[in-house]
Amino acid sequence: MTDVARLAGGVHPSTVSLALRNDPSISEATRKRVHAAAEKIGYHPDPLLDAFNSHRKGVLPHKSVPVIAFVSDAPSRDAFEVSPRLHAYWEGAKAAADGLHCKLELFLLNKGQLTPERLNSVLSARGIVTMVVGGLTPATSRLAFDWKEYSAVKIASHHLWVPSYSVKTDLRDSARTAWKCLHALGYSRIGLVCVPDPELFSAELYRVGFHQAELVQTARIPVLDLAEAVRPATLARWAKQHKVDAVIGSRGSVHALLEEAIPAVIRPAFACLDLSGQPEGMAGVMPDYRRVGQEAIEQVVSLMRSNLRGLIDTPSCTYIPPCWRDGVSAPPKTTLKVAN
Amino acid sequence: MYAHPTIKDVARVAGVHFTTVSMALRGHPSIPATTRERIIAAANRIGYQRNRVFSALSSQRRNRQEEQFRPRLAYVANRSPASGLIMRPHHRLLIEGARHRAEELGYELDVLSVEKGYYSAATLQAYLKEHSITGIIIGAFEPERESLTLPWDEFSIVKVDSRHMDPAASIVSIDQMNGVRDAFERLRALGYRRIGLAVGAKDEEMTDGLHHAGLLLAQSAVPTSEQFPPLLFPVGSLAGDAVPLIRDYIVAHRLDALLCNWTNIRDMIGQAGFAVPERVACACLCLARCSPNLAGIVSNLFLVGERAVTLLAAQLRAEQRGIPDVASRTYVRGNWCDGDSAPPKSKSVRKS
Numbered sequence: 001m002t003d004v005a006r007l008a009g010g011v012h013p014s015t016v017s018l019a020l021r022n023d024p025s026i027s028e029a030t031r032k033r034v035h036a037a038a039e040k041i042g043y044h045p046d047p048l049l050d051a052f053n054s055h056r057k058g059v060l061p062h063k064s065v066p067v068i069a070f071v072s073d074a075p076s077r078d079a080f081e082v083s084p085r086l087h088a089y090w091e092g093a094k095a096a097a098d099g100l101h102c103k104l105e106l107f108l109l110n111k112g113q114l115t116p117e118r119l120n121s122v123l124s125a126r127g128i129v130t131m132v133v134g135g136l137t138p139a140t141s142r143l144a145f146d147w148k149e150y151s152a153v154k155i156a157s158h159h160l161w162v163p164s165y166s167v168k169t170d171l172r173d174s175a176r177t178a179w180k181c182l183h184a185l186g187y188s189r190i191g192l193v194c195v196p197d198p199e200l201f202s203a204e205l206y207r208v209g210f211h212q213a214e215l216v217q218t219a220r221i222p223v224l225d226l227a228e229a230v231r232p233a234t235l236a237r238w239a240k241q242h243k244v245d246a247v248i249g250s251r252g253s254v255h256a257l258l259e260e261a262i263p264a265v266i267r268p269a270f271a272c273l274d275l276s277g278q279p280e281g282m283a284g285v286m287p288d289y290r291r292v293g294q295e296a297i298e299q300v301v302s303l304m305r306s307n308l309r310g311l312i313d314t315p316s317c318t319y320i321p322p323c324w325r326d327g328v329s330a331p332p333k334t335t336l337k338v339a340n
Numbered sequence: 341m342y343a344h345p346t347i348k349d350v351a352r353v354a355g356v357h358f359t360t361v362s363m364a365l366r367g368h369p370s371i372p373a374t375t376r377e378r379i380i381a382a383a384n385r386i387g388y389q390r391n392r393v394f395s396a397l398s399s400q401r402r403n404r405q406e407e408q409f410r411p412r413l414a415y416v417a418n419r420s421p422a423s424g425l426i427m428r429p430h431h432r433l434l435i436e437g438a439r440h441r442a443e444e445l446g447y448e449l450d451v452l453s454v455e456k457g458y459y460s461a462a463t464l465q466a467y468l469k470e471h472s473i474t475g476i477i478i479g480a481f482e483p484e485r486e487s488l489t490l491p492w493d494e495f496s497i498v499k500v501d502s503r504h505m506d507p508a509a510s511i512v513s514i515d516q517m518n519g520v521r522d523a524f525e526r527l528r529a530l531g532y533r534r535i536g537l538a539v540g541a542k543d544e545e546m547t548d549g550l551h552h553a554g555l556l557l558a559q560s561a562v563p564t565s566e567q568f569p570p571l572l573f574p575v576g577s578l579a580g581d582a583v584p585l586i587r588d589y590i591v592a593h594r595l596d597a598l599l600c601n602w603t604n605i606r607d608m609i610g611q612a613g614f615a616v617p618e619r620v621a622c623a624c625l626c627l628a629r630c631s632p633n634l635a636g637i638v639s640n641l642f643l644v645g646e647r648a649v650t651l652l653a654a655q656l657r658a659e660q661r662g663i664p665d666v667a668s669r670t671y672v673r674g675n676w677c678d679g680d681s682a683p684p685k686s687k688s689v690r691k692s
Contacts, residue, residue, distance in 0.1 A: 044446040047653065048411045099658060170669070172553055208556040212549050291666050302654040306445055314640050316647055317515070318670040 001043065008037035020045060022066065022304060024127030035307060050305065065103045068300060069123055069131040073109045073140040080106075084276035085289050089134050089155055092293025100301045109140060116144040124149065130304040132296045133157055148310040151303035153296045163315045165303075167296045169287035170319040175209030177285050178248045178271045181324045186333025187246035187269060190214070191221040193235065194250040203250050206273060210248065226254075232261035244268050246330060252278040255329065269330040283327035291320045345388040354382035365390055412448045413475040413652060414468060418485040420453035429628040430641060434480055434500055437645025445653050454488050461489055468495075474661070475652045478502050478509070483546065493662035496655040498648045503546055507663045512648045515671035516547050516601075516625065519637040520554025523599050523623050526676050528562070531685030532597035532621055536589060538571040538582075539601045551601065551625070568593045579608055587612035590620055597621040597682065606634055606681050621682040635679035643672045
C-alpha cells in the first residue's frame with residue numbers, strides 16, 4: 001500500500017486504503033489515480049483482511065460508511081408501505097446493507113424534480129458510485145446515467161435495456177410450482193388465468209412454466225387471458241367447457257372474479273401466483289421479494305468492494321425461487337371426491 | 341444479553357482470563373480438558389462464536405514464517421486433468437474464469453479433483469481444513485462420475501451446473517432459455533420459418549427444462565402453424581441413435597432449420613440425408629467458440645466461472661455458510677455467432 005501511495009503522487013497510505021474501498025471522502029480524481037497506481041504495480045487487497053475489517057466494523061462504532069443508492073420510480077415513500085412487493089424489496093435490501101455495514105438511501109425518480117440526469121449529478125456530487133435499481137415500472141424505460149461510473153445491480157425491471165447484473169423472482173418456477181402442488185393435492189383439471197398487471201411486464205414466463213408442468217398431462221387446458229374488460233361469464237364458460245377443477249390466477253384479483261362467476265358448490269379451487277398482499281387462507285406461491293432485495297445488495301457490494309464498475313457485455317440474471325403456501329382456497333381434493 | 345458476545349464475556353461467565361478462553365477454544369494443549377469443556381459450555385450458553393475470518397487472520401499472523409499466505413478458494417471437479425479436465429474447453433474455460441476472478445479479488449484458486457485416485461471426501465476435507473478453505477465451488481460435476489459429500493454446514497458453496505447432486509446450494513449456469521430464444525429469433529431474422537429444436541433428454545433434465553422453456557418463449561411470438569414440439573434424444577443416445585430420429589423429425593414437420601445442443605448437429609443432419617444448409621440449416625446452442633462452419637450460441641463459460649467466484653466471495657463476506665433456505669440460480673447469457681450452416685435464406689434456396 002505504501003508503494004501505491006508513492007506512485008499515486010505521494011498521497012498518504014490511509015488515502016490509498018480509503019480510495020481503494022471507494023470511500024466517498026476521497027475525491028473521484030484521487031480515487032482514479034490510486035486505482036490506476038494499484039493496478040500498475042499489481043497491488044491486490046487482501047480479502048481476509050477485508051472480511052475481518054468488515055466484521056470489526058460491525059462490532060465497533062464507526063463514522064463513515066459507504067452509501068448505496070436505491071433508485072425507484074415509485075410516486076412517493078408511502079408506496080414502500082402500500083406495495084408489499086416494494087416493501088419487501090426495500091426491507092431485504094436494508095437488512096443486507098446493514099449486515100455489510102453500508103447505508104442504503106432511497107432516491108425517488110420524479111418527472112418534475114428528480115430526473116435521471118439530475119439524480120446522476122446528485123450521486124456524483126456526493127461520491128455515491130453504487131446503486132440498486134429497484135423494480136422500476138414499465139413507465140420508466142430509460143435511465144440517462146453515466147453508467148461507467150457506477151457499480152449497479154437491477155431488481156426485476158426487465159424492460160429497462162441496461163446490460164447489467166439483475167435479480168428477479170422466478171416466474172416460470174412460480175407457475176410450475178403452483179401446478180405441481182395443486183396436482184399433488186389431487187386436482188387433475190388445472191387451468192391458468194392471466195390478468196393484466198401494470199407492474200408485471202410480461203406473463204409469458206407464467207405460461208411457459210405452466211405449460212412445462214402440464215406436459216405430463218395428456219389433455220391440455222388452454223390458458224385464459226382476461227383483458228381489461230373482465231367478464232365473469234367468460235371465466236364461467238371456460239371453466240365449464242374444460243371441466244376445470246382448479247384455477248391458477250396470475251393475480252389475486254382472479255379469485256374475486258371466480259367467486260362472482262361460479263357458485264360456491266361447483267367453484268374450482270384457487271391458487272394465486274403472487275400471494276404478497278393477499279389474505280391469509282389463499283393458497284398459492286409466495287415470491288421471495290425480500291430475498292431479491294437482499295441478493296441485489298450482496299451482489300452490488302461485492303462489485304463495489306472490488307471496484308467493478310460500468311455496464312457489462314454479457315448480462316447475467318439471478319433468479320430467486322418462490323415457495324408454496326397451502327390455503328383454504330385449495331384444500332386437498334380427496335374429501336371432495338367422496339362427496340361427488 | 342450480549343449483542344456481540346466477545347471472548348471477554350465468555351471469560352467473565354467461565355471465571356477465567358480471556359487468553360485462557362482463546363487458547364481453550366483453539367484447543368491449545370496447555371489448557372486441561374475439563375477447563376476447556378467448561379469454557380466451551382460457557383461460550384455456547386452466551387452464544388459466542390469464533391469469527392472464522394479472524395481466526396484465519398490471526399493464525400496467519402501467528403505463523404508468519406509461512407511466507408506469502410493468500411486465502412484460497414477450492415474449485416472441486418469430478419474429472420481430473422488426466423481425464424481431460426483441462427483439455428476439455430468446457431471445464432478449462434470455467435476454471436480460467438474462476439481463477440481470473442479469484443485473483444482479482446485476492447484469492448488463490450485450488451483446483452481439486454475427486455476422481456478415483458485423487459481426493460476422497462475425507463482427504464479433501466482434511467486438505468480444506470489444513471489450508472483454512474471455507475469457500476467451495478462445485479465445478480460442473482458430471483452425473484455419471486463420482487459425487488461428493490462434505491459437512492456442507494461448514495462451507496460457503498456455489499455450484500456450477502451440477503443440478504443433479506446435493507447440496508441444494510446456489511447455482512450458476514449458462515442461460516439456455518435465452519440461448520434457445522436468441523437462436524430462434526436469429527434464424528427467423530435470417531428467413532427461416534419452420535424451426536425445430538432437438539436436445540438430449542438428459543441435458544434437458546439437467547438444465548431443468550430450460551431449452552424447452554426458451555422454445556416456448558420464442559414460439560409465443562410466431563404463428564401456431566410454425567410452432568413445433570421439441571425432439572428429445574432418449575437418455576443414453578449416441579449420434580447413431582439420434583440420426584434416424586432427426587430424419588423423422590425433419591420430415592414430420594418439414595423443417596427448414598434445426599437448433600440442437602449437440603456440437604455434431606451438422607454432421608448428424610448430413611447423415612440423416614439432408615444437405616446443410618441448402619435443405620436444412622442448423623445452429624448449435626452451446627459452442628465453445630465461434631466457428632465458421634457452424635452458426636450458434638457461444639456459451640460464456642469464462643463468465644460463468646467468474647460469476648461463481650463473485651457469488652462465493654459475496655457469501656464469504658456476508659459470512660453465509662451451509663445450504664441456504666433459498667438457493668438462487670444465476671444464468672449467464674451467450675452470444676450469437678454467424679456461421680455458414682445458417683446463411684440468410686435466399687429465394688433461390690427456398691425453391692430448391
